[in-house]
Every structure is written in C-alpha cells, then in structure tokens.
Amino acid sequence: MGSGSAIRGSRVGAGPMGEAERGESAPRIRIAFYCANKHEVIPSFSHEAQVPEEWDCPRCGFPAGKDPENPPAPPRTEPYKTHLAYVKERRSDADGQAILEEALAKLRADRAAMDAAIKAMSN
Structure with a gap:
C-alpha cells in the first residue's frame, strides 16, 4: 500500500469551483407546480426566463400546473389494439x-x- 496524505482519485488543483471562477449566477425564482397525484415540484428559473404553464412531474410523469386545487388532468392512454x-x-x-x-x-x-x-x- 502506498502512503501519503492525498485523497485517492483527486489531483492537485482539483476542488470545488466557486463563483470566483464561474462568475456570478443569474438571479433565480422558484415556482411550485402540482400534479394530479398531489406531488409538488419546485424548479427554479432565471428571472428573465419565461415560466411555462405546465411542468412534468419527475415522480409520476403527469403534467403539473401552478394551481394546487386544479392540477392538469393526466393524459388519457389508449389501450393496445390488436x-x-x-x-x-x-x-x-x-x-x-x-x-x-x-x-x-x-x-x-x-x-x-x-x-x-x-x-x-x-x-
């Protein structure tokens, strides 16, 4: 076994990139979306970005809307036809x-x- 104080898999100069190296991040807003299964999704958007009316729920895949009382209806799936x-x-x-x-x-x-x-x- 080799000895040393280096962390395995790292190299000199490797480290987390901070805002000093990347520049400042754009101002963000967080918008809540709700699907028919009552899941809440809160993605973040740039202040300058156009926020969509619907967002796909990452948990169930149904469309999610901004109104928690009236989420979009799940898509209707047609059964397999022979x-x-x-x-x-x-x-x-x-x-x-x-x-x-x-x-x-x-x-x-x-x-x-x-x-x-x-x-x-x-x-």
Whole structure:
C-alpha cells in the first residue's frame, strides 16, 4: 500500500469551483407546480426566463400546473389494439365474410387444379 496524505482519485488543483471562477449566477425564482397525484415540484428559473404553464412531474410523469386545487388532468392512454381490432374498425362483418368466401374459393380452385395435375401425372 502506498502512503501519503492525498485523497485517492483527486489531483492537485482539483476542488470545488466557486463563483470566483464561474462568475456570478443569474438571479433565480422558484415556482411550485402540482400534479394530479398531489406531488409538488419546485424548479427554479432565471428571472428573465419565461415560466411555462405546465411542468412534468419527475415522480409520476403527469403534467403539473401552478394551481394546487386544479392540477392538469393526466393524459388519457389508449389501450393496445390488436391487428384484428384495427381490421374490424375498417370492415363490417359482411365485408369480412365476403373476403373469406373469396379466399376459400381460390384455395379450393388451386387444390382442385393440383389434384387434377397429380391425377394426370399418375396416368
């Protein structure tokens, strides 16, 4: 083991940067936002910045507003739809039945042609 008084992982001259090195920070204001789950978020903004009407809650992801009594409504999520659900939206049952009959007729015709070809080859 090496000896010494240096803190491991540091180097000479490393230290916290203060305002002397960075310059003065801009004046800030803190605005409270409230989400539908009653979470309170208090981000800080520059005095010169335009404060948004809504802010995303970091705890639940819902939108948060400035009024604690009337927070914005959570976004409405649509349930997952299957391919069949989308097809049923576009087509009626009668359309589906007609397409099915057309496909079955084509399959039956193809099968009859194949059976005839096999029968011709075996003779």
